[in-house]
Amino acid sequence: MSNLESDGLSVTYSSDRTGSPDLRLIHYNDVYHIESGSAEPIGGASRFQSLVNYYRSDPRFTGQPDVLTFFSGDAFNPSLESTVTKGRHMVPFLNKTGIDVACVGNHDLDFGVAQFRHLSSQCHFPWLLANVLDPALGEDVPIANCGKTCLLTSSNGIKIGVIGLGEREWLGTINSLPPDLIYKSASETAKELAPRLREQGAELVVVVSHQREPNDNKLARNLPPGLVNIILGGHDHYYSHTIVNGTHVLRSGTDFKQLSYIEAFRKSGTGAGWDFSITRRDVVRSIPEDRATVAMVDRLTSSLKAKLEKPVGYTVSPLDGRFSTVRQRESNLGNFVCDLMRYYYAADCAMMAGGTIRGDQIYPPGVLRLKDLLNCFPFEDPVVLLRVRGQALLDALENGVSQLPALEGRFPQVSNISFGFKLDGPSGSRLTFARVGGKPIDLEKEYLVATRGYMARGKDGFTSLLVKSEGGDVEEIVCEENGVLISTILRQYFLSLKVLGKWRRWSPSLRRHWGLVHRGLHTGGWLKPPSAMPSPETEKAPFHQLAPRPPLQRTSREAHYYGRFPEEVDHNQVSTNGTNSDAMDSDSDEDPEILTSPRPTSNYVTCPARSSAEEEHRLKLARRVVRKWMRHAGLEPSVLSTMDGEGEFIPPWTSGISPRIEGRIVIE
Structure with missing residues (x-):
């Protein structure tokens, strides 16, 4: 047998039917990384495509019917690549697998509804989500104008009805949703839509869902037997198959590491239903790579290299990311990122192991490039939100300082927490005080804590933060599968500061969320406004006008705002399909298309051709940056001071950050 025929194959369920099936299906869900891993099954888009x-x-x-492919959501985030591309790089890979219909996943909305609509418009298949409605788009219209159902026709003429469903739980974890969404029961929605599909001639009814396995099982229990024949689920990152109330419930792994191949056979007799034979395929190393997909991966990698040089922000103060700092004392970079985590999730406090910061350098005042963010925060475990008792929080802080003076990664960087410790105290009893919001930690009180998923799994000795899903006692409000990477949060933050070259699809919901984050984050006055001085480096992209959305309807009592922040309406904001009309798009969509453009990506860092005037302008900017750095470092700029008329500089395209040491951590 060939590798493709047998390797990584196991029978999930057998109907014992033989001969040519009436329908052939492929199902997969939750894909993030296009490159292969190291442990089996190694996955990777190229081997997956070969299968x-x-x-x-x-x-x-x-002689058998053509295969139909179903995808159950989560592709556009989170990954380091999506931090750069906002999910755009996944579109050609999804299209190449030949998807016929997909369900929207929570991470597909991480960059806002407008960006999802932009990405979905480039997909060669429909996206469904029938039970999450947006009244602003009209009566009974799903979020992002997704479809509710889809009627597919197999090559042999059999009609398949498809319904897309999501769960309520993950809606509350997304900060970039429109207001007044209406969530409808998944089972009631299926009961309403499945008969309509049957009336249109559907012989097989499929639910593609993005919800946890217990919710898929609940859906199957609540439906009349035979109304839905199979539920193809996503959101959980494991492979599972059950039969509930006569309905097959299947989820097909994650990350291009597994897929399900399904053969469906009509049962004898009218309306007698279907038999299924389900095969699990693990994407193992021995499966050959598809050459065309390998070439796509290579093109993406080369495109990303240029994009990584792209300036994304500006710091006015040096940012201290040295191991010798972040692993034994307070760091202004640690303060900044922890504050950002806390306000992003509307938490009471935040804690991050210092080993999260991997740059091991001081980032001097000046431009921050995208690769600076990704090199400094390369980990791909998302930020989570936990409900933690004060005693557990205190134990976590004790663990963080327990190994000093060794430069262990567990040393905590914090937000809205202050604590002191004695370096010579016995390990486990070193804290001298610990406060949240300026008040001593109440050992019985529950606190909302933003932290890394790594710590919520008890790693680095943080067993007091171990969540229930991992065998601990801590409740997860936002779990890893719903969380967002630190690098993504940083990327969105710097996008939110931009004055020029704004991202076109910075939606009103993102603007509302980040406005609230700024309100809390910048009260200390460490955000510096941009210079009014024009810069020849800033190029204006074409203005882009989008059609306005229909007027917002707020009459339904079912309408609800999902998200961690209270709804606030900005009456000065013009609500459009994703943006205000004068937002410029030089950040993303005016760049050459990733994977498709033969031209190299250029920007003002990587552009090889510059005039002498441009070089002189750059030299002046560099001198200003150096002068400012020397002033902050306490050095006398004796040489640079002779250059008249060249004051300190913050570029006109963004604000500058200037986080400080604030005495959050006291060594006694």
């Missing part, structure tokens, strides 16, 4: 090609066109399937 898809095998089921699509191998001579073994000659």
